[in-house]
Amino acid sequence: MNPILSIHNISKSYGPIQALKGVSFDVPEGCVFGVLGPNGSGKTTLLGIILDVLVANAGSYSWFGGMKPEDARKQIGSLLETPNFYHYLSAFNNLEITAAIRQNGLEDRIRVLQQVGLFERKDSKFQTFSLGMKQRLAIGAALLGKPKILVLDEPTNGLDPAGIAEIRDLIRKLNKEGLTIIIASHLLDEIEKVCTHVAILKKGNLLLNRPVDEVLRSEDQVEVRAADMAGLQHALQSMNGIRKIKLADNVLQLSCDAGINSAAINEFCISKGIVLSHLLLRKKSLETKFMELTN
Amino acid sequence: MNALLGIEWLKIKRYRTFWVLAGLFILLLPLWNYEVANGFIKMGGGKNGINFLSNAYSFPQVWGNLGFWASIFITFISILVIILTTNEYTYRTNRQNVIDGWDRMQFYHAKVLLIIVLSFMATFYLFLLGMVFGGVNSGSLSNLFSEFQQVGYFFLLSVDYLGFALFIAIWIKKSGLAIGLFLLYSMIIENILKGIINHYMDKPYGNLLPLQASDELLPFPLLQMAKAMIPMGATLSMTTYAIVAMGWCAVYYFAGRMILLKNDW
Numbered sequence: 048m049n050p051i052l053s054i055h056n057i058s059k060s061y062g063p064i065q066a067l068k069g070v071s072f073d074v075p076e077g078c079v080f081g082v083l084g085p086n087g088s089g090k091t092t093l094l095g096i097i098l099d100v101l102v103a104n105a106g107s108y109s110w111f112g113g114m115k116p117e118d119a120r121k122q123i124g125s126l127l128e129t130p131n132f133y134h135y136l137s138a139f140n141n142l143e144i145t146a147a148i149r150q151n152g153l154e155d156r157i158r159v160l161q162q163v164g165l166f167e168r169k170d171s172k173f174q175t176f177s178l179g180m181k182q183r184l185a186i187g188a189a190l191l192g193k194p195k196i197l198v199l200d201e202p203t204n205g206l207d208p209a210g211i212a213e214i215r216d217l218i219r220k221l222n223k224e225g226l227t228i229i230i231a232s233h234l235l236d237e238i239e240k241v242c243t244h245v246a247i248l249k250k251g252n253l254l255l256n257r258p259v260d261e262v263l264r265s266e267d268q269v270e271v272r273a274a275d276m277a278g279l280q281h282a283l284q285s286m287n288g289i290r291k292i293k294l295a296d297n298v299l300q301l302s303c304d305a306g307i308n309s310a311a312i313n314e315f316c317i318s319k320g321i322v323l324s325h326l327l328l329r330k331k332s333l334e335t336k337f338m339e340l341t342n
Numbered sequence: 343m344n345a346l347l348g349i350e351w352l353k354i355k356r357y358r359t360f361w362v363l364a365g366l367f368i369l370l371l372p373l374w375n376y377e378v379a380n381g382f383i384k385m386g387g388g389k390n391g392i393n394f395l396s397n398a399y400s401f402p403q404v405w406g407n408l409g410f411w412a413s414i415f416i417t418f419i420s421i422l423v424i425i426l427t428t429n430e431y432t433y434r435t436n437r438q439n440v441i442d443g444w445d446r447m448q449f450y451h452a453k454v455l456l457i458i459v460l461s462f463m464a465t466f467y468l469f470l471l472g473m474v475f476g477g478v479n480s481g482s483l484s485n486l487f488s489e490f491q492q493v494g495y496f497f498l499l500s501v502d503y504l505g506f507a508l509f510i511a512i513w514i515k516k517s518g519l520a521i522g523l524f525l526l527y528s529m530i531i532e533n534i535l536k537g538i539i540n541h542y543m544d545k546p547y548g549n550l551l552p553l554q555a556s557d558e559l560l561p562f563p564l565l566q567m568a569k570a571m572i573p574m575g576a577t578l579s580m581t582t583y584a585i586v587a588m589g590w591c592a593v594y595y596f597a598g599r600m601i602l603l604k605n606d607w
Contacts, residue, residue: 099446100437100607121443131438133429135357147349148442188442 057106084248124189151192178205272325427511461500
């Protein structure tokens with residue numbers, strides 16, 4: 048499949064601080080692509096560059112296989128960093144400006160305001176909105192004119208739990224309709240629930256770029272505890288299929304190959320005469336993988 | 343071009359500050375001139391002062407006279423241009439415009455077109471006021487067009503002032519600082535520089551500074567009278583001032599363009 052966005056060797060520095068160091072990756076069409084990284088890792092800088100509000104020191108990018116960037120942006124709905132609107136204009140009048148720049152018709156405004164739950168407040172001035180409402184309006188503006196791609200930078204900022212769930216459902220639904228979605232966040236839980244691909248950034252370096260299920264595949268962890276921890280550790284070292292044993296917080300964390308399940312471990316321990324007081328299967332989360340990679 | 347201006351119009355048509363400042367310009371300019379023409383504002387003390395300018399409202403002097411006063415009142419519109427531009431930076435809507443599909447130059451050219459339209463409207467307003475004041479105060483219309491180039495000078499002056507204001511706004515980005523610098527430069531700094539340059543040069547090259555060049559096109563009306571009486575020394579021609587003022591407009595345009603293309607938004 049052709050990439051809908053290609054990023055090639057992008058570098059950017061702010062004075063002595065290098066925010067991005069030669070980052071390259073492709074975003075395939077139709078995926079939900081998560082850009083992950085701790086605070087200050089360069090996520091927003093990267094999105095700012097591909098949307099032409101920041102100027103890269105080196106490297107290039109291309110949308111839709113080389114479309115003129117400003118034409119491409121008209122087909123991309125974006126939310127970068129903060130909701131940016133004219134404070135003295137109402138939600139409706141702000142969207143009129145967005146629609147005019149994107150060269151969309153005006154009739155779509157009602158649909159997007161309903162979609163983000165702001166229709167009743169369409170005539171209120173932007174400056175009277177709460178943080179969550181501003182964020183919703185920004186998401187609504189991004190949906191204007193049915194774009195082919197959404198670029199969302201921390202889209203759930205300022206939203207309450209119900210709002211976060213709504214946005215997650217919206218992302219899934221839009222992706223099913225064929226939109227490609229690029230989403231930057233440090234909320235891993237959120238990314239894990241919706242993304243099909245991830246790229247992980249740390250201090251401007253790209254650490255990893257792969258489909259999510261590949262990142263998380265066959266890396267289940269099992270936690271065990273027994274009265275005699277030293278004996279348990281010794282016994283488990285001889286078991287096939289256990290790759291790594293780590294003592295943490297009074298439990299042993301076992302990294303296992305595919306095919307090893309908690310029943311097999313329990314059986315093995317009993318055969319060695321050890322009774323387990325604690326046995327827990329932990330699906331490896333993106334969070335643990337993320338911590339491993341970024342620490 | 344129409345699309346860019348149309349979007350600028352959407353931005354300002356519901357913005358109260360725009361209407362207040364534009365309204366003050368529209369209201370105060372004729373009021374001020376009415377008072378000068380009718381001797382409310384005089385030189386010297388109280389009711390015994392001398393009304394120097396009462397003759398300056400008939401054709402053709404009315405053009406230069408109104409132009410001079412309008413060149414002071416254009417400050418309202420300059421501040422308006424600074425506010426409209428720095429607002430974009432404050433609200434980060436400059437970024438949003440680009441994210442939504444403008445290229446950076448479309449954002450810039452929308453503002454450049456706006457100052458040209460504002461200058462054109464201010465000039466047209468000056469023309470209307472001139473017709474009214476001149477019509478009321480002149481016996482005949484025979485001299486109506488004899489100094490009419492001064493209306494064109496006002497257009498140039500307006501583009502010079504508003505272009506300078508736009509450049510300062512793009513360069514400084516912060517509304518308060520930009521307005522402060524604009525006023526400080528136009529009222530004080532430029533006069534200091536002008537004084538120094540003119541003192542040391544054999545010709546008044548200090549008059550060629552950015553805003554002064556166009557101010558020279560519309561001097562204080564009494565200066566014409568004074569020139570006849572006092573030896574003024576070397577001077578520069580109106581053509582020189584007009585060309586230099588146009589040159590400054592080009593400098594603002596290209597400097598603003600460079601800042602916008604090169605920097606992060």
